[in-house]
């Protein structure tokens with residue numbers, strides 16, 4: 001029945017909300033049953049299953065008939081699953097803090113809001129915390145569509161005994177924020193080096209005489225401006241709200257498609273979902289001509305798509321490099337496994353950093 005008055009429409013919404021709520025709790029009871037089944041089968045108490053979560057989100061999007069968008073529907077399912085998982089056991093997630101960073105946004109986008117997010121001061125601290133079991137998972141930035149790689153993360157990945165179990169793509173929109181109310185009052189701008197670089201044209205055109213100062217993160221910039229009242233910060237809208245700053249200009253990034261990719265790090269390999277990525281690190285034997293070509297050729301021969309290739313100093317010897325490669329597919333896929341074995345034989349160093357579902361939302 002299509003309502004014709006506001007009161008009728010609201011009464012129908014109330015009745016429907018009651019049913020939706022009942023169904024959500026029924027789902028939560030099933031998640032509790034899953035916990036009991038896992039306990040009986042000797043699972044280790046970590047109930048988070050990245051592959052299953054990706055499947056649930058993909059199913060929600062495939063089933064969706066609107067009017068809500070697929071993404072809006074998936075975000076709702078994301079929060080329901082997050083609350084269900086928190087019933088099983090609250091998940092702890094370390095991220096690059098302080099509060100208000102884009103990494104914190106990436107935590108909530110990937111895990112939903114029912115996690116215990118713990119702010120850390122540096123990327124290596126996050127790796128240490130996850131490795132020692134103090135937190136179950138970590139979220140670290142790995143690359144930006146304009147600024148390129150986050151070298152600390154790649155360097156930590158090469159030596160850490162951890163596994164990448166997910167990725168998050170976060171559109172990054174920068175805002176100028178301060179205690180003062182007018183842009184012409186701003187004499188100094190604080191932010192992370194990458195954020196300043198991503199807003200360079202806007203800053204040159206709008207605030208050519210203001211000086212720029214690099215700090216550890218956008219969140220730290222906003223926190224500092226809130227505490228001292230000095231200057232302005234470039235950070236997220238969430239940071240402006242959290243630290244009570246005035247937004248003086250919005251969306252000041254030079255490229256509106258500016259996106260940062262984050263990785264979820266944990267201690268377990270994720271199951272295959274059919275739409276996965278695998279991250280690898282390897283190095284070639286020094287001094288042999290065509291060594292890198294030899295390591296990459298098996299991918300081409302098997303028709304495996306490379307989505308990324310980076311090199312970094314290996315830190316073992318001068319002019320020795322580690323190559324970081326992302327491919328489409330899971331390391332257990334029957335097509336991929338023998339190819340990885342072949343490359344392992346040919347490489348000086350070879351490690352699978354993780355296989356994980358491609359970002360869903």
Ligand SMILES: O=C(O)C(=O)C[C@]1(C(=O)O)C=C[C@@H](O)C=C1
Nearest residue numbers: 031034048049052053081084085
């Ligand atoms: O299917 C599971 O293994 C569950 O624990 C249930 C559930 C869910 O709510 O759907 C919750 C958490 C997991 O990360 C994945 C899925």
